[in-house]
Amino acid sequence: MKFADIEVLDANDPLAKKRELFSLDENTIYLDGNSLGALPKAVKSRINDVVEQQWGRDLIKSWNQHNWIDLPQTVGEKIAPLIGAGPGQVICCDSISVNLFKVLCSALQLNSERSVVLSTEDNFPTDLYMVQGLSDLLSTQRCQLRTVSEEEIASSLDESVAVLMLTQVNFRTGSLLDMQHLTSLAHEKGIIVVWDLAHSAGALPVELDKCNADFAVGCGYKYLNGGPGSPAFLYVAKRHQSTRQPLNGWMGHSQPFTFNPDYQAAESIHQYLVGTPSILAMSAMDAALDVWNDVDMGQVRAKSIELADLFMQLVDERPTLKSLKLCSTRKGNDRGSQLAYSHDNAYAICQALIEKGVIADFRAPNILRLGFTPLYTSYKDIWNAVGYLSEVIESEEFLKPQYNMKAKVT
Amino acid sequence: MKFADIEVLDANDPLAKKRELFSLDENTIYLDGNSLGALPKAVKSRINDVVEQQWGRDLIKSWNQHNWIDLPQTVGEKIAPLIGAGPGQVICCDSISVNLFKVLCSALQLNSERSVVLSTEDNFPTDLYMVQGLSDLLSTQRCQLRTVSEEEIASSLDESVAVLMLTQVNFRTGSLLDMQHLTSLAHEKGIIVVWDLAHSAGALPVELDKCNADFAVGCGYKYLNGGPGSPAFLYVAKRHQSTRQPLNGWMGHSQPFTFNPDYQAAESIHQYLVGTPSILAMSAMDAALDVWNDVDMGQVRAKSIELADLFMQLVDERPTLKSLKLCSTRKGNDRGSQLAYSHDNAYAICQALIEKGVIADFRAPNILRLGFTPLYTSYKDIWNAVGYLSEVIESEEFLKPQYNMKAKVT
Numbered sequence: 001m002k003f004a005d006i007e008v009l010d011a012n013d014p015l016a017k018k019r020e021l022f023s024l025d026e027n028t029i030y031l032d033g034n035s036l037g038a039l040p041k042a043v044k045s046r047i048n049d050v051v052e053q054q055w056g057r058d059l060i061k062s063w064n065q066h067n068w069i070d071l072p073q074t075v076g077e078k079i080a081p082l083i084g085a086g087p088g089q090v091i092c093c094d095s096i097s098v099n100l101f102k103v104l105c106s107a108l109q110l111n112s113e114r115s116v117v118l119s120t121e122d123n124f125p126t127d128l129y130m131v132q133g134l135s136d137l138l139s140t141q142r143c144q145l146r147t148v149s150e151e152e153i154a155s156s157l158d159e160s161v162a163v164l165m166l167t168q169v170n171f172r173t174g175s176l177l178d179m180q181h182l183t184s185l186a187h188e189k190g191i192i193v194v195w196d197l198a199h200s201a202g203a204l205p206v207e208l209d210k211c212n213a214d215f216a217v218g219c220g221y222k223y224l225n226g227g228p229g230s231p232a233f234l235y236v237a238k239r240h241q242s243t244r245q246p247l248n249g250w251m252g253h254s255q256p257f258t259f260n261p262d263y264q265a266a267e268s269i270h271q272y273l274v275g276t277p278s279i280l281a282m283s284a285m286d287a288a289l290d291v292w293n294d295v296d297m298g299q300v301r302a303k304s305i306e307l308a309d310l311f312m313q314l315v316d317e318r319p320t321l322k323s324l325k326l327c328s329t330r331k332g333n334d335r336g337s338q339l340a341y342s343h344d345n346a347y348a349i350c351q352a353l354i355e356k357g358v359i360a361d362f363r364a365p366n367i368l369r370l371g372f373t374p375l376y377t378s379y380k381d382i383w384n385a386v387g388y389l390s391e392v393i394e395s396e397e398f399l400k401p402q403y404n405m406k407a408k409v410t
Numbered sequence: 411m412k413f414a415d416i417e418v419l420d421a422n423d424p425l426a427k428k429r430e431l432f433s434l435d436e437n438t439i440y441l442d443g444n445s446l447g448a449l450p451k452a453v454k455s456r457i458n459d460v461v462e463q464q465w466g467r468d469l470i471k472s473w474n475q476h477n478w479i480d481l482p483q484t485v486g487e488k489i490a491p492l493i494g495a496g497p498g499q500v501i502c503c504d505s506i507s508v509n510l511f512k513v514l515c516s517a518l519q520l521n522s523e524r525s526v527v528l529s530t531e532d533n534f535p536t537d538l539y540m541v542q543g544l545s546d547l548l549s550t551q552r553c554q555l556r557t558v559s560e561e562e563i564a565s566s567l568d569e570s571v572a573v574l575m576l577t578q579v580n581f582r583t584g585s586l587l588d589m590q591h592l593t594s595l596a597h598e599k600g601i602i603v604v605w606d607l608a609h610s611a612g613a614l615p616v617e618l619d620k621c622n623a624d625f626a627v628g629c630g631y632k633y634l635n636g637g638p639g640s641p642a643f644l645y646v647a648k649r650h651q652s653t654r655q656p657l658n659g660w661m662g663h664s665q666p667f668t669f670n671p672d673y674q675a676a677e678s679i680h681q682y683l684v685g686t687p688s689i690l691a692m693s694a695m696d697a698a699l700d701v702w703n704d705v706d707m708g709q710v711r712a713k714s715i716e717l718a719d720l721f722m723q724l725v726d727e728r729p730t731l732k733s734l735k736l737c738s739t740r741k742g743n744d745r746g747s748q749l750a751y752s753h754d755n756a757y758a759i760c761q762a763l764i765e766k767g768v769i770a771d772f773r774a775p776n777i778l779r780l781g782f783t784p785l786y787t788s789y790k791d792i793w794n795a796v797g798y799l800s801e802v803i804e805s806e807e808f809l810k811p812q813y814n815m816k817a818k819v820t
Contacts, residue, residue: 048458060769248539259773276631280690
């Protein structure tokens with residue numbers, strides 16, 4: 001591969017112009033949008049307005065005047081088309097963990113004769129933790145976690161399973177599960193399916209309605225660029241919306257401002273709201289989502305696969321990079337929008353790369369993880385990233401002590 | 411009372427200078443800081459920095475570089491002295507509703523032979539709703555709500571009660587419960603006490619440690635000025651911190667970044683963290699709390715009582731305001747930092763007042779609620795507010811149709 005080929009790829013990229021919508025230093029090669037999405041420029045002016053005018057000047061009146069009260073729904077409806085959900089099924093609130101708790105409780109209720117929540121052993125830990133916590137609270141007679149490998153999912157779907165809880169794209173390897181197939185297999189056994197879209201919403205076309213999905217949760221701060229720790233979202237298929245969830249906060253009440261002492265759940269996705277949402281965080285998310293207005297998710301997916309394929313090809317072409325072992329599949333259709341390489345010095349290599357302006361991340365125990373965000377990553381970024389990676393590894397500069405000091409957040 | 415007396419009061423007010431720390435239009439008389447605190451100027455620059463530099467430029471590195479990961483604790487420790495809590499017992503996270511769920515589960519666990527959660531029938535509804543939800547989830551054998559009037563609390567404390575859940579200051583009337591006395595009475599019967607400080611944190615001196623409180627939750631967006639829907643906080647006395655709560659999110663794990671599939675709770679207040687916190691919301695809260703740096707809470711309390719007393723006195727002096735019926739006690743020591751008046755047209759009067767620049771709020775069914783925030787409310791504000799209130803009522807302009815159209819948020 002020659003640099004001239006790379007220039008052609010960028011010149012023909014229908015998404016290339018989208019990078020202008022982001023506030024991203026031109027010397028930064030950001031391959032960590034799967035951990036924290038870059039800042040959309042529109043967020044800056046929105047947040048200024050929310051702080052100075054809405055909060056500072058209009059104060060409490062803003063709940064009506066600037067429709068603060070509707071933000072969870074407004075934002076949810078902006079996310080819906082990105083995950084293949086028809087209207088009235090997605091709402092933005094709380095964190096993924098809290099949202100998982102809500103939908104797991106609903107899902108278990110729909111299958112109250114069974115107790116097993118089946119998941120994968122290398123699911124993102126918070127998903128497994130939430131089931132463990134619920135199991136401790138309810139007893140294993142009502143909820144117990146069973147984990148299997150990704151390969152064993154299909155064969156483990158039997159009548160003991162109440163809920164199948166899967167993350168569509170594995171947070172380490174990026175392996176992509178077949179939502180349509182697994183949902184359908186699970187339904188044949190009467191199993192309710194909860195999908196975690198943390199690494200798929202905004203990364204690839206998701207078709208919740210088409211797959212007949214039951215519940216889903218997802219994250220605002222990765223591919224949706226909603227800002228650090230931005231509010232999460234949840235999806236509940238229309239047919240399940242009368243099933244209750246136990247976090248009866250006042251925002252989920254059918255008439256919160258009558259201040260009635262008895263809880264009466266809203267007859268809609270609103271019953272999944274709990275407490276008062278952060279308007280700053282929710283507004284940032286709302287503004288961030290506008291970058292998707294005219295985006296063709298098919299183009300995003302095609303470019304995502306090409307960026308990763310290019311990365312692998314460039315690594316393969318350099319004999320000095322043989323010490324990196326690919327942990328992701330080479331098949332683009334079976335992968336999310338990231339690659340994982342293992343290396344004994346993955347942490348230090350990641351730190352040394354950051355020093356050169358290439359931001360990737362490390363995932364314990366030994367994974368260098370590279371995320372590809374087609375809206376603001378160019379083919380040239382990939383070319384340069386692999387160049388820097390070679391420099392770091394060939395020179396062994398990653399052995400320097402400063403790259404081997406563990407930080408709180410790795 | 412004459413205006414000259416008012417001018418003397420303002421001239422001698424040791425807190426008068428604090429108003430400069432807030433971005434508040436000089437023509438606005440803001441008597442709703444008990445619903446949404448005014449904007450501290452320091453928040454503006456902090457949020458700009460967090461958005462443009464921390465998120466926009468430093469991206470994922472900010473979790474370490476700007477100590478994002480420590481914010482829940484940093485903010486918790488800033489709140490702690492305002493509520494009489496020693497270090498390591500307060501953390502900032504989630505909403506009051508979600509935090510109540512966590513501490514209720516812990517409290518019930520500490521008293522697992524009992525099931526009754528005793529509260530007041532006019533507690534803020536979300537508190538009652540959360541118990542109802544937990545009761546539905548766990549069955550009434552493990553959790554059931556019993557409500558009584560404020561007067562009946564003491565006589566209702568018996569050995570069937572597992573948890574006493576009280577809001578220190580009533581959201582409608584502002585009546586203040588005696589934390590020391592009720593906690594002590596409850597402990598005599600082996601009852602665990604959960605305090606909701608929504609209307610007391612930042613409004614009056616709170617002494618959690620001194621009262622030997624067990625658990626507390628509170629709100630960031632009222633007297634603490636953390637911004638609309640800002641993160642809430644919770645307090646867990648050191649002696650209870652090994653008791654578990656069921657929302658096992660990864661942020662509550664003892665080592666979140668080892669990504670171990672088994673949950674191991676942090677051995678500290680950190681186990682009450684759940685998902686990834688909103689850094690925008692948390693940073694706003696952090697900056698907002700600096701207005702308290704050199705504030706004497708005794709002075710805040712004294713001025714709060716004086717402002718409310720002055721309001722009542724000025725209302726009493728005007729015969730035309732007889733249609734307003736005081737629902738709060740006249741005894742300053744038994745009151746939080748607000749007054750409630752009932753009136754058949756309370757909603758319309760509130761709207762007409764807003765039109766004149768006096769922002770109070772309405773609480774169903776017929777309450778005009780006025781909050782007093784000593785850091786940015788002057789005696790002159792009170793004088794003028796009562797003046798406008800007289801105008802609105804004497805002229806009957808509140809009868810105009812535009813003041814009688816109900817908004818989504820009342």
